[in-house]
Every structure is written in structure tokens, then in C-alpha cells.
Amino acid sequence: xxxxxxxxxxxxxxxxxxxxxxxxxxxxxxxxxxxxxxxxxxxxxxxxxxxxxxxxxxxxxxxxxxxxxxxxxxxxxxxxxxxxxxxxxxxxxxxxxxxxxxxxxxxxxxxxxxxxxxxxxxxxxxxxxxxxxxxxxxxxxxxxxxxxxxxxxxxxxxxxxxxxxxxxxxxxxxxxxxxxxxxxxxxxxxxxxxxxxxxxxxxxxxxxxxxxxxxxxxxxxxxxxxxxxxxxxxxxxxxxxxxxxxxxxxxxxxxxxxxxxxxxxxxxxxxxxxxxxxxxxxxxxxxxxxxxxxxxxxxxxxxxxxxxxxxxxxxxxxxxxxxxxxxxxxxxxxxxxxxxxxxxxxxxxxxxxxxxxxxxxxxxxxxxxxxxxxxxxxxxxxxxxxxxxxxxxxxxxxxxxxxxxxxxxxxxxxxxxxxxxxxxxxxxxxxxxxxxxxxxxxxxxxxxxxxxxxxxxxxxxxxxxxxxxxxxxxxxxxxxxxxxxxxxxxxxxxxxxxxxxxxxxxxxxx
Ligand code: ADP
Ligand code: GLC
Numbered sequence: 001x002x003x004x005x006x007x008x009x010x011x012x013x014x015x016x017x018x019x020x021x022x023x024x025x026x027x028x029x030x031x032x033x034x035x036x037x038x039x040x041x042x043x044x045x046x047x048x049x050x051x052x053x054x055x056x057x058x059x060x061x062x063x064x065x066x067x068x069x070x071x072x073x074x075x076x077x078x079x080x081x082x083x084x085x086x087x088x089x090x091x092x093x094x095x096x097x098x099x100x101x102x103x104x105x106x107x108x109x110x111x112x113x114x115x116x117x118x119x120x121x122x123x124x125x126x127x128x129x130x131x132x133x134x135x136x137x138x139x140x141x142x143x144x145x146x147x148x149x150x151x152x153x154x155x156x157x158x159x160x161x162x163x164x165x166x167x168x169x170x171x172x173x174x175x176x177x178x179x180x181x182x183x184x185x186x187x188x189x190x191x192x193x194x195x196x197x198x199x200x201x202x203x204x205x206x207x208x209x210x211x212x213x214x215x216x217x218x219x220x221x222x223x224x225x226x227x228x229x230x231x232x233x234x235x236x237x238x239x240x241x242x243x244x245x246x247x248x249x250x251x252x253x254x255x256x257x258x259x260x261x262x263x264x265x266x267x268x269x270x271x272x273x274x275x276x277x278x279x280x281x282x283x284x285x286x287x288x289x290x291x292x293x294x295x296x297x298x299x300x301x302x303x304x305x306x307x308x309x310x311x312x313x314x315x316x317x318x319x320x321x322x323x324x325x326x327x328x329x330x331x332x333x334x335x336x337x338x339x340x341x342x343x344x345x346x347x348x349x350x351x352x353x354x355x356x357x358x359x360x361x362x363x364x365x366x367x368x369x370x371x372x373x374x375x376x377x378x379x380x381x382x383x384x385x386x387x388x389x390x391x392x393x394x395x396x397x398x399x400x401x402x403x404x405x406x407x408x409x410x411x412x413x414x415x416x417x418x419x420x421x422x423x424x425x426x427x428x429x430x431x432x433x434x435x436x437x438x439x440x441x442x443x444x445x446x447x448x449x450x451x452x453x454x455x456x457x458x459x460x461x462x463x464x465x466x467x468x469x470x471x472x473x474x475x476x477x478x479x480x481x482x483x484x485x486x487x488x489x490x491x492x493x494x495x496x497x498x499x500x501x502x503x504x505x506x507x508x509x510x
Contacts, residue, residue, distance in 0.1 A: 008042050008043055008044065009043050009044070009145075009146045009147055009503070009506055009510070010043075010044045010046075010143070010144070010145040010146045010147070011035075011038060011043055011044065011045045011046070011145055011146065011147045011149055011506065012045075012046050012047075012048060012134065012138065012145040012147070012148050012149065013031055013034075013035050013045065013046070013047040013048070013149050013151065014048055014049075014130075014131065014134045014148060014149065014150045014151065014155040014158045015027070015031045015047060015048070015049050015150075015151040015152075015154075015155055016049060016050065016111060016112075016127070016130070016151070016152065016154035016155065017031065017049065017111065018031045018032045018035075018047055018049055018085065018097065019032045020032075020085075021049065021055050021083075021097070021099075022049065022050075022052050022054065022055060022111055024111050024112070024331075025195075025331055026194065026277070026414070026415070026416045027151060027152060027194045027195075029279075029280065029416055030151075030194065030244065030277050030414075030416075031047065031151055032047075032085055032095075032280075033278060033279070033280040033495050034277075034278075034495060034498070034499060034502065035047055035085065035095045036085065036087055036093075036095060036280075036495075037278065037494075037495035037496060037498070037499035038499050038502060038503065039087070039093045039094075039095050040087075040093065040499075041499055041500070041503060043503065045095050046095065046096045046097070046098065046143070046145075047085060047095055047096070047097040047098065048097070048098045048099075048100065048133075048134050048137055049097065049098075049099060049100070050099065050100050050102075050105070050106045050126075050130055051079075051081055051099035051100060051101035051102075051106055052106050052110075052111060053106065053107055053108055053109055054109065055099060057081060057101070059083065060081035060082060060083045060099060061081065061082050061083065062079060062080070062081050063079075063080040063081070063082060063140070063141070065140075066078065066079060067079070067080055067133070067136055067137070067140050068136070069129060069132050069133045069136050070132065070136075070211065071128070071129060071132065071209065071211055072208050072209055072210070072211040073208075076102065076104075076105075076129055077102075078100055078101055078102040078133060079101040079102075080098055080099065080100065080101065080137060080140065081098070081099040081101055082096060082097065082098050082099065083097050083099070084096060084097065085097045098137055098141075100130055100133045100137070102129065102133075105122070105125070105126040105129055105130075106126070108120075112154075123200070123202070124200070124202040124206040124209055124210075124228070124230070125206065125209040127153075127154040127155070127157065127200065127230070128157055128209045128210045128211075129209075130154065130155070131150075131155060131156075131157035131158045131160075131161055132157075132161060132211070134148070134155075134158055135158075135161060135162075135166050135184065138183070138184075139183075144183040144184060144187060145187055146186065146187060146188070146506070146510055147187070147188060147189070147190055147506045147509065147510065148162060148187055148188070148189045148190070149189075149190045149191075149192065149506075150189060150190070150191045150192070150234060150238070151191075151192050151194060152192070152193065152194050152195065152198065152231070153198055153199050153200030153230045153231040153234070154200065154230075155191075155234075156191060156200065156230045156231045156233065156234025156235075157210060157230060157233070157234065158189060158191075158234075159189035159190075159191050159234050159237040159238035159239070160210075160212070160216075160220050160233045160234060160237040161212075162184060162187060162188075162189045162237070163189070163220070163237040164212060164216045164219070164220055164237070165212070166184045167184050167185060167187065168185075188239040188240075188506075188509045188510050189237070189238045189239050189240075189509070190238060190239065190240045190241070190242070190505060190506065190509055191234045191235065191238035191240075191241045191242075192241075192242055192243065192244065193231070193235075193241065193242070193243040193244075193252075193413070194243070194244055194413055194414075195335075195413050196231075196243070196252055196257075196258070196259045196261060196413070197259055197335055197411070198231075199229050199230065199231035199232065199259065199261070200229065200230030200231055201224060201227050201228070201229050201230075202227065202228050202230075203227060203228065204217070204222070204223075204226065204227060204228040206228060207222065207228050220233045220236055220237050221233050221235070221236035221237075221264060224260075231261070232261055232264055235261060235264050235265060235268065236264055236267075236268075238271075239271070239509040240271050240272075240273075240505055240506075240508060240509040241265070241268055241271060241272045241273075242272065242273045242274060242275050242505060243272075243273075243274050243275075243413055244274070244275065244276065244277045244413045244414035244435060245274050245275075245276045245277070245413060245414045245434055245435030245438045245439075246273075246274035246275075246276065246438060247274065247433075247434055247435060247437045247438045248274055248411075248412070248413045248414065248434040248435055249272065249273055249274025250274070251411070251433070251434060252265055253265055253266050253272075257411065273505065275498055275501045275502060275505065276414065276435065276438055276439070276497075276498055277414040277416065277419075277435070277495075277498060278419075278493055278494050278495030278496070278497070278498045278499070279416060279419045279420060279423065279493045279494070279495075280495070281423070281493070281494045281495075284396075284399075284419075284420045284423055284424075285423065286303065286304070286400055286423065286424050286425070286489075289396055289400065291392070291393045291396035291397060292306075292307045292310075292396055292397060292400040292401075293306045293307055293309075293310045294306045294307070296400075296425075297489070298425070298486050298489040298490055301425065301485075303400075304400060304401075304424075304425055305321060307397060307400035307401035308321065308325060308400075308401045308402070308403070309321075309401075310397060310401060311325065311327075311361065311397050311398060311400075311401025311402065312325065312359065312401070314394070314397065315361050315385035315387075316385065317359050317361075317383070317385060318359075323357055323358060323359055324357075324358050324359070324403040324404060324470075324471060324474045325358070325359045325360075325361060325401060325402045325403050325404070326358055326359070326360045326361070326402060326403070326404045326405070326406055326429070326467065326470075327361050327362075327398040327399070327401070327402030327404070327405050327406070327426065328360070328361070328362045328363070328364070328398075328405065328406045328407070329362075329363045329364060329395045329398055329399070329417055330362075330363075330364040330366075330407075330417075331364065331365070331366045332364045332365060332366030332367050332370040332371060332374070333366050333367060334367075334410060335409060335410050335411060335412070336407070336408070336409055336410070337407075337408035337409050337410050337431065337458055337463070338366075338367070338370045339410075340408060340458055340459060340460045340463055341406075341408060341460075341463060342370055342373045342374055342377065343373075343460070344373060346460055347373070347460060348460035348461070348463040348464040348467075349377060349384065350377060350381070351460075351464055352463075352464050352467045352468070353377075353381045353383050353384045354381070356467065356468060356471050357471065357475075358383065358467070358471055359383045359384075359385075360383060360384045360385070360406075361384075361385050361386070361398060361402070362374065362384075362385070362386040362387070363386070363387050363389070363391060363394050363395060363398055364386075364388065365388055365389055365390055371388050374386045374388065375388060399417070399420050399421060399424045399426055400424050400426070402421075402426045403426065403427065403474065403481075404426065404427050404428070404429050404453075404467075404470050404474075405417060405418065405421035405426045405427070405428050405429065406429050406430075406463075406467070407428060407429070407430045407431070407436060408429075408430070408431050408455075408458060408463045409430070409431050409433060409434070409436060409458075410431075410433075410458055411433055411434055412430075412431070412433055412434035412435055412436050413434055413435060414434065414435030414438075414439075415430075415434065415435045415436050415439070418430055418435075418436055418439055418440055418452070419439055419493045421488070422439070422440070422451060422452075422488030422489065422491055422493065423488070423489060423491075423493060424489075425485040425486070425488060425489045426485075426488075427451070427452055427453065427470065427481065427484055427485060427488065428440050428451070428452035428453070428488075429452065429453045429454075429466055429467060429470050430452055430453075430454055431454070431455055431456070431458055432454045432455065432456050436454075437454075439493075440452035440454060442454040443469075443473065443480070443484065445473075445477075445480075448477070448479070448480040448483055448484075450484060450487075451484055451487050451488045451491070452484070452488075453466050453467075453469055453470045453473075454466070
């Protein structure tokens with residue numbers, strides 16, 4: 001058995017994203033901070049991910065020799081680079097990160113696609129290769145994990161390969177490191193679903209690139225209405241599956257929230273659960289944040305007022321303390337409720353900006369129509385400012401400088417920004433869904449309790465009404481607003497609790 005010591009596990013995180021190396025969304029934050037939190041509990045955690053073009057090779061160390069990865073129709077050769085993910089949370093050990101370097105698959109701009117090709121045509125092959133390479137990496141470095149922890153559809157073939165081949169293969173002639181194959185015998189797999197809306201569904205003509213037989217296509221549950229579904233096969237093959245909040249786990253078991261995978265998830269019974277993400281409290285902490293003009297905390301909020309002024313100045317808005325600033329940072333995708341906010345002719349943003357005494361600032365990028373509508377709207381309204389693009393620095397200033405944070409998500413597996421907001425004394429205005437329901441408590445006008453403003457049904461009207469409610473409270477219930485801010489700031493959103501729950505999940509699987 002490959003255990004590192006009493007109760008300590010060897011864990012390999014297989015992922016397409018991890019900060020600070022590559023990020024398109026919260027997956028990257030979650031994987032890195034979970035890894036560091038598990039490492040600080042004493043587990044031996046390593047990460048493996050592709051070496052995309054944007055990951056500078058000069059900052060990595062190359063392992064000696066090339067690595068062969070058996071693929072349908074032969075072997076693909078790649079190089080392995082490595083770097084340490086610096087210990088972020090207090091007491092965390094650095095986490096060794098490996099990069100699979102293959103020019104043909106990853107030597108291009110974009111993680112999953114680019115403007116011209118939003119979903120690269122060869123994605124089924126790119127990520128089948130990556131998942132196979134995870135096993136070859138272990139052989140190359142002679143390190144066999146107890147737990148193979150796969151994240152989302154790009155890594156979902158890891159549990160499939162483990163169950164249908166790698167675990168049982170005694171000797172293989174196609175691998176350069178074949179003599180150690182049996183070392184995955186005791187390994188188990190965990191699949192974390194960060195977003196059920198992305199499943200890796202492709203034509204089954206691409207199934208050949210997995211190198212698996214057609215019997216496995218059906219046994220492992222790849223079949224999906226005459227297509228091939230990577231995430232579905234991962235759900236059926238993994239020893240344990242979880243998603244990133246308890247409430248989202250429940251929602252995905254229903255037909256409405258299951259994205260057609262509610263059946264396979266229900267079939268997994270007790271093996272499927274929800275564990276709430278944490279946040280990296282070293283990166284997202286107003287008392288230590290170097291991106292904001294002055295630090296602040298629940299005990300001394302002066303720095304928040306300075307951040308608000310700086311934010312207003314950045315966007316050229318009147319620097320008034322009286323008017324509330326509503327902030328938003330988002331991938332501009334349908335998941336985030338952007339249709340009801342910015343949809344041409346019916347979106348609510350135009351009306352609430354015109355009718356309410358507020359300032360609205362947005363940072364985001366994504367769907368072209370939304371970028372266009374937002375730019376257009378910002379050109380017409382004096383109190384709506386937007387930056388289309390991606391900026392780590394500005395995202396910190398928006399979190400600190402806003403009074404409210406808007407997240408009208410259609411669905412939200414966990415959501416990180418509402419937790420950043422709570423930590424920064426910025427009151428979330430959110431839809432009552434997924435992880436947002438697990439992390440925000442609705443304002444009770446009678447008692448003054450709560451940490452945010454919530455609505456149930458997504459529509460332009462309910463966004464409008466809830467923003468109206470928050471703005472009303474801002475002008476009329478100042479004491480409640482101040483108490484809500486402080487309540488949010490004193491909650492614990494660190495990874496400690498969640499990392500313990502993952503350790504428990506591993507133990508159940510192992
Ligand atoms: P999702 O992963 O669905 O996009 P999350 O709330 O889990 O949603 O995580 C989103 C992460 O990406 C947060 O860390 C957020 O601050 C960040 N983010 C999203 N868009 C931008 C942007 N345009 N600039 C900077 N950070 C962004
Ligand atoms: C996904 C989800 C988001 C979650 C993140 C990290 O991108 O959309 O809700 O917070 O993954 O788990």
C-alpha cells in the first residue's frame with residue numbers, strides 16, 4: 001500500500017486549471033487552495049495539469065527524458081516540467097506541480113478554446129491524452145497515489161482509465177514504464193464536479209482516441225443519445241463523486257438541476273455528496289490585501305471607505321460616500337444570469353441604473369453578445385461603468401470598494417465571489433440557488449438578521465426588485481446594513497473545514 005504514514009494519504013490532483021498557472025474560473029482557485037489545505041493537514045499532495053502555451057517554461061524545471069503515452073494508434077511523446085505551488089495558507093507546505101508538455105495538444109493560446117474556436121475541435125483527444133498522461137507520470141516518477149482526484153470533465157477519464165485498465169493491468173507492452181503497472185492496484189478515484197453545465201460531450205466518432213474498447217463505451221456509460229459524454233463516464237466510474245456545495249448536490253439530483261445527469265448521479269446514492277469550497281484567506285483578506293489602497297478589518301473599516309473612493313476614481317464616477325456602489329465580477333456566461341441583466345430590450349440593468357440612486361461597476365469577459373451590450377449600455381448611462389477583460393488587481397478593488405455585490409446566477413455550484421464579498425464587508429445580492437444558498441443568509445427586515453439580499457426566481461423583475469430592496473435598506477436601514485457587513489466579515493470561509501471533509505471522503509473511498 002502506498003500510504004505515506006499513519007492516516008496520511010498520497011493524493012494526485014488531476015486538473016485542467018490551477019492558480020497561479022492557468023485559470024478560466026473558480027476551478028483554478030479551488031484546486032490550488034484545496035491542495036494547499038490538504039498539504040497543511042499532512043497529506044502528500046501533488047498536482048498534474050497541461051503545460052499550456054501561456055505557462056512560461058522558463059519558470060519551470062524540466063524532468064529528464066521524454067515520456068511516452070500510449071494512445072490509440074501508437075504512442076504520443078511529451079516532456080514533463082515541474083514547479084512548486086507556493087504554500088498559500090498559513091502552515092501549508094508547497095505542492096509539487098507537474099506539467100504535461102505536448103506541443104501538438106497544448107502549444108497554442110487558450111485552455112479549452114479561443115475566440116475563433118471556442119471549443120477546440122480536438123478537445124476529446126487533448127484531454128484523453130492528458131488523462132492517460134497522468135498515469136504515465138506516476139510511473140515515470142515512481143510515485144503512486146492512494147487517491148487520484150480528478151476535477152471536472154477534462155480529467156473525468158482518469159477514473160475511467162483507472163477502473164477499465166490501469167488498476168488491473170499487470171503488464172503492458174505499449175508503455176516505456178510497463179514493469180511497474182500493478183502499482184495502481186490499491187489506488188482509488190474521486191471525481192469533483194465543479195460545474196455540471198460542462199460535460200465534454202462529443203461525437204462518438206472521437207471515442208477511438210480514448211484507446212478503450214466499444215464494450216467499455218457502454219459499460220462505463222460514455223453513451224449519451226448517440227454522442228459520447230466524458231463526465232457521465234467519470235460519474236459512473238469514480239469510487240466517490242462530489243460537487244462543491246451541499247445544496248448544489250441536492251439540486252443536481254433533480255431533473256431541473258441535473259443537466260440530464262440526475263439519473264446517473266441518483267444511481268450513485270451515498271457515493272455522491274456535496275462539500276462546500278473554501279476561499280484562500282491569504283489572497284482574499286482585506287487586512288493583508290496589497291491590491292487595495294489601505295488594509296481594513298471588522299474592527300477598523302476606514303480602509304473600506306478609501307477603497308470605495310479609489311474604485312469610483314478608477315471608473316470616473318462621482319466620489320460620493322452616500323451613494324451605494326454595486327459591483328459585479330463575472331464570466332459573461334448564461335450561467336451567471338447575464339440574459340436577465342443585459343439581454344437586449346428586457347434586461348434589468350438599464351432600468352435599475354436609470355431609476356435608482358446607485359452606481360454599478362462591472363468587470364467581466366465572455367460571450368460576445370454580452371460584451372457588446374454591456375459596452376453599449378455603459379456608453380449610455382452615467383452611473384454604469386464596465387471593464388471588459390480579466391484583471392486580478394481590479395477584482396480585488398471591486399470586492400473592497402463596493403457596498404453590494406451582484407450575483408444573479410441561473411445556477412451556481414458554489415461560487416467564490418459571494419464569499420470574497422462577505423469577507424470584504426460587501427453585501428451580496430444573490431439568487432437563492434446552489435452554493436449561494438449555503439453561504440448567504442437572507443436579510444430579515446423585522447429582526448435585522450442576515451448577510452445578504454436574496455431572490456428565488458430568476459427574472460429581470462426579481463433582479464430589479466431585489467436591488468431596489470437593498471438600495472432601500474442602504475438609505476433607510478443603515479444600522480442593519482452595518483451589522484450585516486460585520487456579520488459577513490466574521491464568518492469563517494477558510495479551507496480548513498472543507499479540507500477535513502475531503503480527507504473524510506478519501507477515507508470512505510479508500
Ligand atoms: P466560476 O468559476 O463559475 O466562474 P466562481 O465564483 O467560482 O465562478 O469563480 C470565479 C473566479 O474567477 C473568481 O475568483 C473571480 O474573481 C474570478 N473572475 C471571473 N471573472 C474575472 C475577471 N474578468 N477578472 C478577474 N477575475 C475574474
Ligand atoms: C465552477 C462553478 C463555481 C464554483 C467553481 C469552483 O466554475 O461554476 O460555482 O465556485 O467551479 O468550484
